[in-house]
Amino acid sequence: MREINPADISAAVARMCMSANTRLPADVRKKFEEGLKNESTEAGREIFRQLLENADLALETKLPLCQDCGLAVFYVELGEEAYVPGGVNKAITEGMVAGYKDGFLRKSSCDPLTRKNTGDNTPAIIHIDFVPGDKLKISFMAKGGGSENMSRVTMLAPSQGWEGIKKFVVQRVAEAGPNPCPPIILGVGIGGTFEQAPKNAKRALLRKLDDTHPDPKIAAMEAELLEAVNKLGIGPMGLGGDYTCLAVKIALAPCHIASLPLAVNVQCHSSRHEEVEF
């Protein structure tokens, strides 16, 4: 077994929480710059101009890009031959709490009924997959509530197939309209079980915006959905235009012969995520 120091994990997680919330990822910035040049509406170009200025300012001042610093979501790949004394959950949680405190990030977690804030952004939302080897990979996503509220899970009938999936995704984006801070990014989980589909949809949001899915069939489906969604003309911040969605990322998983689970996880334009490996 390879031992990984929990203090190292906590320190790296704290840094990631602060950095992801203040530094716009390079692939997102590239899309904003492209939008500033190519968006056909003046109002839409103005939004891209403001978002780029916001990103510069956040980097310079260390103010978070958005006041909604999100619930802290972690996708973890833990090697079966790696060992974290005290546990990886504890190490990540302690790092998250320190990062949100020291980075002056907003704590957005509360009791679902009394609505009392937990005060330190706990619990961290941690998904752990065990993988072969002795490495540890931690991906962090700051997931805002506005875009999360526009996300949906549904159980389609198998007969609805790809056309049914496409219809649901387009309808979802149309209904969400300006609410989730477009231009959005879509994570689409197709198949799996009721709980796997949204988990896969969210994990798909960790991919680079300009990557191409290794399976050409899925890559073509992503392109088809992106085009269909952008035809809606919702545009940056819902003011109309060509840039409603920056990218669609699909994750497929085998499902029950009776089911076709579908999850659409909507992400806002400031897709804040980072990863670290040990």
Next chain:
Amino acid sequence: MATHTLNTPLTDADIEKLRSGDVVLLNGTIYTGRDAAHKRLVDLLDKGEPLPFDLKGAAIYYVGPSPAPPGRPIGSAGPTTSYRMDAFAPRLHSLGLKASIGKGKRSDEVKKAMRDYKAVYFGATGGAGALLSKCITSAKVIAFDDLGPEAIRELTVKDFPLLVINDAFGGELYAKPKLGD
């Protein structure tokens, strides 16, 4: 589309000048309030108790700012999604609230209340919280401190950049999705 510089408190005359798509640079005092604070405001009204600020001519900003780092009046402070306050907004408009500031669509009930009571809905750019914080020169918690980021704050704003999304005449700026087929 015109650009207006306005000061709070807002008057009927101010509101009547505004049309969907206009740019407004807002100056003066505005109040923050989002989900939990709205619930408490309405609870106070139900009990016949005074509100922590005067609604007459007021503007409420739907925001839960991030904590202020040393040397700054406030942290990042962009708008939150407005529909969650739709259940409360008509009542507040009927009592003199002249403007709300947020992002995203409003209900038909809120749009009707804005027509009936001469009020507007402003959009601020979502996800531009660092940039918008530059226009906030002071911030002070005036009620519900226990709500943390959701407490009501009195903000002083200077040329706070807004877009009129819904005016008092039924105008709407948001694009209607082209569903076709």
